[in-house]
Amino acid sequence: xxxxxxxxxxxxxxxxxxxxxxxxxxxxxxxxxxxxxxxxxxxxxxxxxxxxxxxxxxxxxxxxxxxxxxxxxxxxxxxxxxxxxxxxxxxxxxxxxxxxxxxxxxxxxxxxxxxxxxxxxxxxxxxxxxxxxxxxxxxxxxxxxxxxxxxxxxxxxxxxxxxxxxxxxxxxxxxxxxxxxxxxxxxxxxxxxxxxxxxxxxxxxxxxxxxxxxxxxxxxxxxxxxxxxxxxxxxxxxxxxxxxxxxxxxxxxxxxxxxxxxxxxxxxxxxxxxxxxxxxxxxxxxxxxxxxxxxxxxxxxxxxxxxxxxxxxxxxxxxxxxxxxxxxxxxxxxxxxxxxxxxxxxxxxxxxxxxxxxxxxxxxxxxxxxxxxxxxxxxxxxxxxxxxxxxxxxxxxxxxxxxxxxxxxxxxxxxxxxxxxxxxxxxxxxx
Amino acid sequence: xxxxxxxxxxxxxxxxxxxxxxxxxxxxxxxxxxxxxxxxxxxxxxxxxxxxxxxxxxxxxxxxxxxxxxxxxxxxxxxxxxxxxxxxxxxxxxxxxxxxxxxxxxxxxxxxxxxxxxxxxxxxxxxxxxxxxxxxxxxxxxxxxxxxxxxxxxxxxxxxxxxxxxxxxxxxxxxxxxxxxxxxxxxxxxxxxxxxxxxxxxxxxxxxxxxxxxxxxxxxxxxxxxxxxxxxxxxxxxxxxxxxxxxxxxxxxxxxxxxxxxxxxxxxxxxxxxxxxxxxxxxxxxxxxxxxxxxxxxxxxxxxxxxxxxxxx
Numbered sequence: 001x002x003x004x005x006x007x008x009x010x011x012x013x014x015x016x017x018x019x020x021x022x023x024x025x026x027x028x029x030x031x032x033x034x035x036x037x038x039x040x041x042x043x044x045x046x047x048x049x050x051x052x053x054x055x056x057x058x059x060x061x062x063x064x065x066x067x068x069x070x071x072x073x074x075x076x077x078x079x080x081x082x083x084x085x086x087x088x089x090x091x092x093x094x095x096x097x098x099x100x101x102x103x104x105x106x107x108x109x110x111x112x113x114x115x116x117x118x119x120x121x122x123x124x125x126x127x128x129x130x131x132x133x134x135x136x137x138x139x140x141x142x143x144x145x146x147x148x149x150x151x152x153x154x155x156x157x158x159x160x161x162x163x164x165x166x167x168x169x170x171x172x173x174x175x176x177x178x179x180x181x182x183x184x185x186x187x188x189x190x191x192x193x194x195x196x197x198x199x200x201x202x203x204x205x206x207x208x209x210x211x212x213x214x215x216x217x218x219x220x221x222x223x224x225x226x227x228x229x230x231x232x233x234x235x236x237x238x239x240x241x242x243x244x245x246x247x248x249x250x251x252x253x254x255x256x257x258x259x260x261x262x263x264x265x266x267x268x269x270x271x272x273x274x275x276x277x278x279x280x281x282x283x284x285x286x287x288x289x290x291x292x293x294x295x296x297x298x299x300x301x302x303x304x305x306x307x308x309x310x311x312x313x314x315x316x317x318x319x320x321x322x323x324x325x326x327x328x329x330x331x332x333x334x335x336x337x338x339x340x341x342x343x344x345x346x347x348x349x350x351x352x353x354x355x356x357x358x359x360x361x362x363x364x365x366x367x368x369x370x371x372x373x374x375x376x377x378x379x380x381x382x383x384x385x386x387x388x389x390x391x392x393x394x395x396x397x398x399x400x401x402x403x404x405x406x407x408x409x410x411x412x413x414x415x416x417x418x419x420x421x422x423x424x425x426x427x428x429x430x431x
Numbered sequence: 432x433x434x435x436x437x438x439x440x441x442x443x444x445x446x447x448x449x450x451x452x453x454x455x456x457x458x459x460x461x462x463x464x465x466x467x468x469x470x471x472x473x474x475x476x477x478x479x480x481x482x483x484x485x486x487x488x489x490x491x492x493x494x495x496x497x498x499x500x501x502x503x504x505x506x507x508x509x510x511x512x513x514x515x516x517x518x519x520x521x522x523x524x525x526x527x528x529x530x531x532x533x534x535x536x537x538x539x540x541x542x543x544x545x546x547x548x549x550x551x552x553x554x555x556x557x558x559x560x561x562x563x564x565x566x567x568x569x570x571x572x573x574x575x576x577x578x579x580x581x582x583x584x585x586x587x588x589x590x591x592x593x594x595x596x597x598x599x600x601x602x603x604x605x606x607x608x609x610x611x612x613x614x615x616x617x618x619x620x621x622x623x624x625x626x627x628x629x630x631x632x633x634x635x636x637x638x639x640x641x642x643x644x645x646x647x648x649x650x651x652x653x654x655x656x657x658x659x660x661x662x663x664x665x666x667x668x669x670x671x672x673x674x675x676x677x678x679x680x681x682x683x684x685x686x687x688x689x690x691x692x693x694x695x696x697x698x699x700x701x702x703x704x705x706x707x708x709x710x711x712x713x714x715x716x717x718x719x720x721x722x723x724x725x726x727x728x729x730x731x732x733x734x735x736x737x738x739x740x741x742x743x744x
Contacts, residue, residue, distance in 0.1 A: 078706075078711055106500070109499070195607070196605070199693075202635065236578070251584060251585075251605075252604075254695075255602055255604040255694065373594065395713075396497070396713040397497075397714055407694075408695060411695065413607075
């Protein structure tokens with residue numbers, strides 16, 4: 001019986017092997033290399049621009065075929081570890097850098113792009129912002145091609161501020177900010193739109209407060225082993241509790257997603273949103289508002305996250321992201337070539353003007369048309385510190401605990417000490 | 432093979448058992464090709480997709496591992512300690528218990544009551560049967576998204592009702608106290624149709640003459656239900672409770688679009704906890720440990736229940 005089974009199994013194995021060989025043979029016989037591009041861009045307008053750039057590249061390189069693969073944000077994060085280790089790994093995929101990227105690099109599933117950047121005397125590297133390249137480097141190796149910056153700041157509704165008699169220019173410190181929130185509340189205006197259901201929109205508050213309270217050096221010391229139990233972090237957590245106690249958010253914010261919160265702001269149902277760089281653009285407003293128009297550009301104002309008196313963090317320290325494209329180990333060699341084309345000055349300028357991004361390619365800032373985005377470009381040039389989003393920078397585990405704790409703090413469910421202990425527990429697990 | 436040749440040489444006293452053995456052999460020879468042909472595919476699939484992953488999960492659960500490469504950092508039972516010290520996991524256990532209780536105390540009685548109604552020969556019984564069954568046909572994710580809109584305090588149906596009554600609309604899904612009851616409502620709405628159909632089938636198999644006999648003996652409606660219908664439905668009720676318990680433990684797809692386990696983990700179940708704290712945090716070792724705990728709970732409950740309540744069914 002064993003022998004029979006063994007023979008049958010061998011036959012089956014042989015059959016399976018030959019079938020596999022047949023299939024791989026077919027695909028390798030075709031001359032095209034296929035670049036599988038895994039992204040999470042859900043906006044059809046932005047995607048159309050990408051598709052057009054890809055089509056141009058394919059027209060110039062008939063031997064290359066670019067396939068788009070889409071995964072929704074959360075699904076992307078959940079599926080990527082498995083996907084990367086399978087035979088069906090994408091050739092290039094989206095990254096926010098930070099601890100998640102670091103975890104991915106440690107697996108050998110990725111390919112550093114140093115060689116491509118430094119070829120021809122560093123021709124490609126010289127086109128890109130050195131800070132951006134540095135932001136996606138770990139231990140001297142560049143793990144992703146940067147393509148956009150992100151920055152988080154307060155956007156406000158000028159009409160609602162005027163109605164309540166709040167002067168945005170006077171909001172310099174956290175106390176000023178809390179004062180403004182109270183004034184808005186007193187005028188029966190919802191001060192802030194918040195997406196507590198998604199959690200990370202609230203983590204912006206804790207991140208910024210922590211950055212203001214401990215400063216760049218303090219924060220890096222914490223991240224590099226000192227931990228998160230210090231006084232600065234405690235003050236930051238307490239300030240978040242104080243904010244929550246004023247009940248500044250729209251009703252039901254704890255169940256609201258980020259798009260929900262964006263809609264609240266774009267509809268004029270709340271006066272402020274701590275949002276991404278593109279919050280003020282017409283595209284953003286039209287995307288999220290229930291009337292498909294949103295706030296007029298001249299009704300929107302912007303101010304940086306307020307500072308904290310006597311704390312080391314500067315108001316020019318900013319929280320923001322840096323996105324890039326990671327190349328996987330088995331990707332066809334054309335992948336880097338395509339990426340070089342995708343972020344060249346001409347295309348990056350087009351991405352800036354047509355898809356509303358802050359480009360990381362030098363000279364492509366010319367494509368930035370929106371006045372708020374222009375302002376942010378100037379501000380970023382003067383930034384004293386650009387900190388990556390904490391839920392990315394601190395890695396998937398600690399980052400998510402920070403998100404959870406930010407919501408627990410602002411909704412008054414936990415004390416500052418307990419919240420920090422939870423962050424610290426997760427952090428010490430990874431040391 | 433060597434045994435067959437020895438049969439002829441064996442002493443007479445050994446003949447009888449060896450004939451039986453030969454018969455058995457012939458039987459085995461008859462079933463052997465069938466076994467060889469039909470067993471391996473199922474066995475292989477079951478091993479590769481059920482047994483191996485379970486074993487792997489048990490193995491991973493002793494490591495601190497993010498899912499990349501191979502697990503190397505052995506941490507013993509640390510993951511299990513973390514699970515039982517985790518407030519969100521305790522909440523998830525409580526919620527799973529709540530869901531089981533509600534499905535036994537609310538959902539199944541409701542389903543039984545409706546089933547007795549729609550099996551009567553009244554006008555439109557078939558239509559009602561269909562209507563009551565509809566929520567069950569709906570995909571869990573779709574149902575979750577629909578109810579997210581229904582419960583929305585700004586634009587939802589609930590908001591509409593409250594506003595017409597001149598009251599301020601609540602945001603149940605964003606309220607730590609109200610979210611779980613709201614979720615339980617959806618669960619009952621979603622699955623009572625399934626249990627109702629089980630009962631309809633059970634009711635139809637009850638011999639009408641027994642009920643007629645009860646009528647002749649002058650039994651009231653209640654007496655007929657409690658003395659005749661319910662005892663005869665016993666096996667269906669036990670089956671229904673079994674499905675209810677197992678379904679509750681596995682609840683995931685509907686919660687994710689509805690609340691995602693929030694606010695403050697108030698609506699977390701064991702499976703959503705596994706997903707949020709294991710998969711999404713790339714804590715595969717921890718997640719595997721949660722999976723093992725969930726597996727043990729499921730197996731204990733399922734086998735215990737079958738042993739105790741369903742042994743005669």
